[in-house]
Amino acid sequence: MRTLFIGDVHGCADELDALLKECGWQPGERVVLVGDLVAKGPDSAGVVQRARELGLKAVRGNHDEHVLRWYQGQQKPGKKLKPEHQHVLDTLRRADWDYLDALPLYLRLPDVNALAVHGGFLPGVSLRRQRQEHLLNLRSIASDGTPSKRVDGGAPWASHWRGPELVLFGHDAVRGLQRHPHAFGLDTGCVYGGRLTAYVLPEGRFYSVPARRMYMDMHAA
Template sequence: MSPRTIVIGDLHGCYDEALELLDKVGATSSDRVIFAGDLVDRGPRRRECVELAMRHEAVLGNHEEAHLQQRRRPDERLLPDHLETRRALEPEHYDWMARLPHYLRLPEHDAVVVHAGMLPDLPVEAQNPYHLLHAQCIQPPATKSYWPSKAPEGFTFWTHHWKGPERVIFGHTVFDRPLVTEHAVGIDTGCVYGRSLTAVVLPSWELVSVPARKTYRGGKEVARFPVHGDVCVYS
């Protein structure tokens, strides 16, 4: 079998599910495995998730970005969840996170992996890092981005506006099931919230998921906001 590229959505400490998903897709040493960011916070096995990604590849997520920004902040000024992550990590983990790219191009698949999203009509190299890490609902040409639950009238999810040329594989936004459009594939299906962990396997673009073993963190079942047809984001 030819080597594949396996891109996995936000882990947030869900290490056991990550191993189960890799086993389910039959990952081998010849496959390329990429994590779409947000390895840490919220879930139970944060250090293990970072060390798993260190053996493969990853793009920077907004949670890794936050920890890098807070690296010198005193413990008492951290959120409890961030303090738990800090206590799980060592300096070498932070040094590795500091080297993570904001995107990974997959030219052989006409694809690019980012954590969150892209503004239209700009190559990934010209994107503002803020949007690569945070983009959700936008109204081009304005560059402001909003959570779906807080988006003003007229703002729509960034995938409505992105027309390629690459197909963007992304995490960050928690969907009730993977979001699949012509030019984008969203694979954060909320494992840490008791839903599932999802991978997209290239070149077939097959979607593979495993269920969460438990609900590690509540708070994503309050309201549903359609982003594409009946695919909804939990907010």
């Protein structure tokens, strides 16, 4: 059975449709979205609806987590929701929230020796002991070992990962497609006018489609 791993969709429902088609996806083939299904793009509800109806698997991204916290009333008092998040609150339906709420922070797929996570993790620490903040937001590890959510906070975290699992992750549109020995970063900035990218097993091939347009300015985000 094929498994398609897909980078940060961010509400780009048309591009998700196009990418599934580009991959030759057939119902029944496994799809794993690496998080940030919603926010910033035009049709977050459409993306979650497709994920539900097509039976796609996914891991939780930082934006999925953020809107869920607001939906569940856990927001900090006095904080205001950004428009791109308010739009998600205004458009998702109950079943969509239930889908997001059920998303795990990471997903192991032992049958293909792979692992999906949105942000990253600290190599050498078991997954269940990782901080949620890192699973959702990690981007870099400095030379002294300090983890950072910043792109300029050191080397990409995944460059330190020695396997054995192949890790598929997202959350780093600035670095774009990352190809490390045992980890691939799939966020190629579709919502910023880049591309939506998939990595497919067992064939070991990347597929991508262009964004229909720039939905958000990367530097304004």
